[in-house]
Amino acid sequence: MKIDTIRHSLAHIMAYAVQEMYPGTHFGIGPAIENGFYYDFTLPSEASGEGGTFAPEDLPKIEKKMKELIKQNLEFKKKTVSKKEAKKIFKDQPYKLELLSEIESPKVSIYESGKFVDLCKGPHLKLTKEIPTDAFKLTKIAGAYWRGNEKNPMLQRIYGIGFRTKKELEAHLLKEQEAEKRDHRVLGQKLELFLMDEEVGSGLPLWLPKGAVMCRLIENYLYKELTAQGYYWVVTPHIAKLDLWKTSGHWDLYRENMYSPIKIDEEEYMLKPMNCPFHVKIYQSKIRSYKDLPLKLAELGTVYRYEKSGVLHGLTRVRGFTQDDAHIICEPNQLSEEVTKLLKSGLKMLKTFGFKDYEIYLSTRPEKYAGTLKSWEKATNSLKYVLNKLKLKYQTDPGGGVFYGPKIDIKIKDSLGRPWQCTTIQIDFNLPERFKMTYIDKKGKKQEPMMIHRALLGSIERFIGVLLEHYAGSLPLWLAPVQIWVIPVGARHEKYASQVAKELAEVNLRVEVKNENETVSKKIREGEIQKIPYLLVVGDKEIKAKSVRVRSKNKDLGIMKINKFLKKCSR
């Protein structure tokens, strides 16, 4: 039996419990969802002390009632009835009547359990005894518009989670608790990394000084690595004429992700959703020969894409973000070598950030596509060949490629095992053709080059969000915006504290002296809340020994000479 069936049946039982406890309730719908289920209700206003809404303390009561009902070992009886009969059955249920009125077939199926009847396609369990009573839990109440439309009335939704065993339930609850502690939106505020402001707009993060340091550290790392790998950096504008997006095909095929045009004089300009057409222009700024290929153009380009306000989420789902974007323009026969390099260096770089586990996906030709069948086959085979050669496990997503070519996606797994879409390597048959890109081959003939789009981290914003959740805010030393606090025990130790800080700053460590008029223990607590990698306490003893007392990750590591501490930092 499928877990979704258990969850669906739990939704019915929850609705039955509510019907028993709050007679006169109107029922919306109640499906199984990831990890659990929900059901939407409109309480008769007299049924609740809260003026028609559930209170958190109602949830355990409903849970208790559900367990009682389950114990009765009720049957889930499926019946097929005429629409007319159904209308009679649901005569007091306006939402069900609305749903009924939209069903075209003359017969509908209903499910009956005890005194609860629902309009439902199923499937369900046979009997309630199949539901493990210690493996579900009602978790939260939320408002939800009827059928997701804000013009409809707001219903009360109760969410529940449900598993096969108590152990699974507990593991899930623990993971959720852990995830909550790691919520990057909360950490971002606590660690003063970024700001979301209503007056600025949704999905548009402002980087506070410490967050901007993180951005810069990641940028510097990428600059150094990619420059060494032979990439050339470029910088391009955030807007371009509509004409460019028409040539590129974005206006036809990507418009729903783009914002409305800006008028300048008599022309229309668009905020860029991608950097690609600009890189094509740079490629075309001179005649290219096979000797110039592969040409690798990289940019930390901030792009703007439409997202519905409902799906925006901290840094991981935003409306403006900085891609660590690059385009590799190469000869067709260089494709597998380039993809091999990309995968190898990509996985190595992800490791530097602490990500060692990942899922790899190969997405193949969708129904609508640019390029020829033959070129798709050839490119897809190249990607497969490389994945196999590098002995990388991957899953195929048939038809999941973008219209312009097949792609390899890497989802990194964080410390809770949650996957995050991150690296993407995409072949593009579209732009070289649309922009008529050429190079002169060895024989002096004009040829069309291959183009690979690739992003390693995906977006700096999103990646910082993932880093925060992965490390629960305790960033590795090299990524911590502030690496060290020097805490003098008293006013007379401030001078020494400054000396220590100066010495550390000279080797480019990011260090602050905490001279505030507060107790040492309060400063240590504050430093631990702010996840500062090292707290160095200095008092009489440390001055005498020309050393520091080192605390890291809530642990006292004892007194250390400064040189020894520096060695620790450079490890």
Add this chain to the structure above:
Amino acid sequence: MKIDTIRHSLAHIMAYAVQEMYPGTHFGIGPAIENGFYYDFTLPSEASGEGGTFAPEDLPKIEKKMKELIKQNLEFKKKTVSKKEAKKIFKDQPYKLELLSEIESPKVSIYESGKFVDLCKGPHLKLTKEIPTDAFKLTKIAGAYWRGNEKNPMLQRIYGIGFRTKKELEAHLLKEQEAEKRDHRVLGQKLELFLMDEEVGSGLPLWLPKGAVMCRLIENYLYKELTAQGYYWVVTPHIAKLDLWKTSGHWDLYRENMYSPIKIDEEEYMLKPMNCPFHVKIYQSKIRSYKDLPLKLAELGTVYRYEKSGVLHGLTRVRGFTQDDAHIICEPNQLSEEVTKLLKSGLKMLKTFGFKDYEIYLSTRPEKYAGTLKSWEKATNSLKYVLNKLKLKYQTDPGGGVFYGPKIDIKIKDSLGRPWQCTTIQIDFNLPERFKMTYIDKKGKKQEPMMIHRALLGSIERFIGVLLEHYAGSLPLWLAPVQIWVIPVGARHEKYASQVAKELAEVNLRVEVKNENETVSKKIREGEIQKIPYLLVVGDKEIKAKSVRVRSKNKDLGIMKINKFLKKCSR
């Protein structure tokens, strides 16, 4: 006698010459302008072989005719005549009649010289002998709409330059020649620094790899310097809700520089013309105390401002540019200290880029202003006090301040003595009030802080344009995108060339090996065209001596051990 009078009289003499040479010409207007004069004409189509337009070879002929006329020592006779009389005089001159019809007074003044009469207020010289015949030159022909309106007919404009002495004329011509060689638009293309593309849009430069290296070098310099000076870096979006720009006052007072709104869902967003409101939001992200002040927030923020397409010019007048922006938020009594620091460090930093000469302007309260009279007076006095204390010469621009406060502007002078607006230090009374910014003072009371906007370079794009013109493309070593070419004499020296390059790259020099199958002299010529600071030629002799032959700025500096060359680079 004023030089402008000479130039004005030259315009008349040019018109007289044209009248003599092309009878039936219609005359527009002919004023004195900077360095010279012009006159607009419509040639009768039968008067010219070119179908009614002047050809460049006509200019010396007209010049010759002018000299003949000047030799006749003609008088500039001023007469006052009635409008009726004037209409008779100019009956065959439609443009003059149009001008006449708009003059309200019943009498007008005309000037007569020989057979040429012009409707003109003057003043003019008395006699043509006052015109130095060896100090003027006709320089170019251009089309110009009658009265600058594109709906009117296009006239032929002849430009001339005129000075008091031949020496002045020659100096000016030399300077113009020099300026032409230094044109950053030409250099930008030749040195492959940036690209302007019609399909992307006007005034929106794309940085090619070498230009992007320059941007990055300047950024890195600013990051290092300003971080050491206690600035915090932030990063903010390129768009924000219209609401923000209404609160800030930009919507009311700066709208003509802003682009049209972008619609997202039901809300309007604007491309940012300034970074200020975002920095205010960051300031307000927590409660600030006097201990936090001065707070210095810096950003390399790309802003978009409307410019008419006609005034766009290479990198120095664009529609999107990256400000090296910062805001200093301080207590009112910290103002002069902060301005002192800004001026001192600013001038020091400009020197690093090679600019030692400048003009300083103090701009005071305009007619429309925010804040109180008293606060303006106090702030203006602070600025004056600082300028005097630092013994900096400055000119006052009365009423030239922006509406939100007085400012100090620095125009740097390039190697041709041309001034370029660059640094600006502006006091702002507006934003602290509009956003209700506060800090807690020593006594625990809420106070409004002072805010200083400041940009050192102004804009990275513009500054790179100025650098290119200042250095005529021969950038100082630290700013050169490619610093060194290693040129092997033959194929058998390529290995050694690579070794040398590797050694140089290890100390972060930007070096390329030129293995192309071309002669050494061609490579040297190419390197000199591309203004590569050092060209290192390596052949048998150099390999034997473990050294390199160094060329710099078209000069052979002889053979050098690599260590000695490295020392040269680090100087």
